Amino acid sequence: MSTLAFTGTSRQWLTRLHRWSGLFLLAFLLVAGITGGILSFRWEIDKAINPHLFSVAPHAESMSYKALADVVEQRFPEAIVSNVVIPKTSQDAAIVYIKSRMDAHAVHIHVPGMKSSVEFNQIFVNPHSGEILGQRSTTRFVPSWENFVPDIARLHLSLFLDEVGAWLMGVCAVVWFLTTFIGLVLTWPGSWRSPSSWKPLMSLRMNHGSYKLNYDLHRTINLIVLPILVVVAFTSIYLNLPGMVRPVVGTFSPLFDSAVVPSAGHMDLASPRVPVEQVIATARETLPGARVHSVGRDFLKGLYSVRMQLPDDVSPTGNNTIFVRMTDGQVVFQRKAQNASGGDVFAAWQYPLHTGSAFGLIGQCLILLGAIALLIMCVMGFNVWLRKRRSERQHSFRRQISAGEELG
Missing domain, CATH: 1.20.950 (Fumarate Reductase Cytochrome B subunit)
Known part of the structure; x- marks a missing residue:
């Protein structure tokens, strides 16, 4: 020795x-x-045990995202669509996140493991037909195969x-x-x-x-x-x-603060808004070559937030966000990985390193x-x-x- x-x-x-x-x-x-x-291997496992949630028959045409949101909100009238994950291929389901209508104008600070005010917050929708494939909660314990991965994630986190x-x-x-x-x-x-x-x-x-x-x-x-x-x-x-x-x-280095994103003012849920398709097109023009991962709706600030992924982004969901005003579709703020500070780059690496997805x-x-x-x-x-x-x-x-x- x-x-x-x-x-x-x-x-x-x-x-x-x-x-x-x-x-x-x-x-x-x-x-x-x-x-x-x-x-x-959370997504691989999730898709293997719940293929009915993630996979759909391919089709040449898809519904508009407004129609998709309307289907979800009509099915769950107490909820409002807060985020839509854009399908990568025509064989992928759209993943829609919802929250209570009462929370639409509330300020929320994300806390890991924090419960949602709705019974479930993740809806899987066929983007071609509007069929609801299933729903589950990522914030509440539900003993089922559909909720297996979210339950494991909550156990791991909190x-x-x-x-x-x-x-x-x-x-x-x-x-x-x-x-x-x-x-x-x-x-x-x-x-x-x-x-x-x-x-x-x-x-x-x-x-x-x-x-x-x-x-x-x-x-x-x-x-x-x-x-x-x-x-x-x-x-x-x-x-x-x-x-x-x-x-x-x-x-040591400045970090991004969401407070710097200018507010367009409270947006009433019933007020007319620019179509999501137009918002996506604007975001793609703003950041050419990037894939749109998801589109969020912030009614408190009256903004769409378009999450975008460039080939060199370390995060699988992208490290770029384009903020677009709901009323007229104008870009009000751009958060791009190429302009990130050293502190933001450091922060962006944490989750991908933790999961290995980097x-x-x-x-x-x-x-x-x-x-x-x-x-x-x-x-x-x-x-x-x-x-x-x-x-x-x-x-x-x-x-x-x-x-x-x-x-x-």
Whole structure:
């Protein structure tokens, strides 16, 4: 075994800290690992178990988006369409998001895991016929196959505890991030510049009992997947505790604030509006070569927001938004990735890095690998602690017996 960099009292304290923080995080890491592994391929899994929601028979013509919104709002009169995800192909369903009409002019600050005021908020519609294919909630627990992926996402993000759960998961992510580095410090060899000093740390003692094998597996797997775990842990902190992280980022580089988007004034739900098709055409003229991902409607500001994706965008939903006035179809603000500050670029990378989507299929596989490795490390680490605890208790018991015999 190579000589370690940290020995003596400092190592003892770091070992205790790593051990007890790991025990504190055990349940969190098991939940995060299982759900995170599933979510690394969330859309592939969702489409596989719910093909009736996502796929439609191809057709040459599609309904207008106004007609599509009218179909949804007539079917659900208590709701208003807030966002439409544009189908990529003629075989894809349109995904329509709704919210309560009472909330149409309310100011909402997004909080991870926050419940919607409507029973369900995601509607799947055939864009050719207007047929409602199904509906589900992305913010409420519903035990069904249709809601399987949204339920897993909420469990992963907030443990079904809404704002409190999101905050708790964020705090756990902070502890996880720190204890990951403590584990690295405990493993760090004294002669770390020499490749030979790392070889014993990456090997498994197969013939030295299950305790040492468990310990070696825990250490070796951590070294192999360390970059993945560090990235996932840090992005978890950002995504769950944006109110704490964004101000820190903002001290180094400015971040986009939606308040800078000029308001066109409150828009009454019954007032005439520019057709969505015209808004999409305007957005495409403004940002040539970009694919329209979705169109949102903000009645509080009287604006359409067109989310657009360029080939170089890191986000699968695009990093560009064109804001268009509802009354006359004029562009009032453009948020383009090419003009983004360093802080905005940093923020834009967080979710794609966390899910692996930033690097396509390879990135998703790496996140899945990290999730599996994390689960194995949890089991191995707990087994090491359990065996160590049993050994210490047996040793203490023998000392007590020995002391009793001496007194006798």
